[in-house]
Amino acid sequence: MITDSDEEDGGNLADLAGMIPLEIGNLALSNPPDWGLALGVSAAGFAAKSLSAEEGSGLRVRAFALMVMDQWGVTAGAETAVAVAWELAANAIQHTLREGAEGGAHGRAWLGLVRRDEAVVCAVTDDGPASPLLRAADPTKSHGRGLQLVDRLSSHWGWSRSPSGTKTVWARVPTAW
Numbered sequence: 001m002i003t004d005s006d007e008e009d010g011g012n013l014a015d016l017a018g019m020i021p022l023e024i025g026n027l028a029l030s031n032p033p034d035w036g037l038a039l040g041v042s043a044a045g046f047a048a049k050s051l052s053a054e055e056g057s058g059l060r061v062r063a064f065a066l067m068v069m070d071q072w073g074v075t076a077g078a079e080t081a082v083a084v085a086w087e088l089a090a091n092a093i094q095h096t097l098r099e100g101a102e103g104g105a106h107g108r109a110w111l112g113l114v115r116r117d118e119a120v121v122c123a124v125t126d127d128g129p130a131s132p133l134l135r136a137a138d139p140t141k142s143h144g145r146g147l148q149l150v151d152r153l154s155s156h157w158g159w160s161r162s163p164s165g166t167k168t169v170w171a172r173v174p175t176a177w
Contacts, residue, residue, distance in 0.1 A: 096128030
């Protein structure tokens with residue numbers, strides 16, 4: 001399992017038992033070093049990174065996703081998977097972490113990458129209230145095209161909301177090993 005966190009003091013594995021949420025749908029755990037392990041996800045094909053609103057977080061997301069694709073030996077589709085992961089993360093960074101912080105709220109968000117047969121599933125979980133909406137791009141604006149890219153680059157994408165209110169937006173990107 002590959003993990004990376006923008007937060008300090010992730011704790012140790014002995015502390016994981018106290019961090020497992022009451023409901024598995026809530027992936028926004030409190031400062032875990034490895035939420036995949038806490039949720040029982042196979043270590044061999046799972047990677048996770050906490051997201052932050054800090055300047056440069058996009059570069060760290062891309063670097064992390066590239067490192068994971070390299071370590072997994074993805075030979076075709078790696079750049080596409082990185083682009084999709086970044087677009088999903090960018091939405092959470094902008095709409096949950098940055099806009100939420102402006103209103104005094106402290107949002108949390110995580111990127112998860114799951115290696116599946118002939119695909120990588122990119123998923124971002126956050127606690128923002130807004131639902132993702134695929135809309136027509138406004139040619140007069142320089143933003144608002146993220147989900148359009150995700151829709152075109154992935155074979156499937158969707159989202160769900162857990163009973164606790166967190167949402168997960170995911171996309172399946174065909175790849176080869």
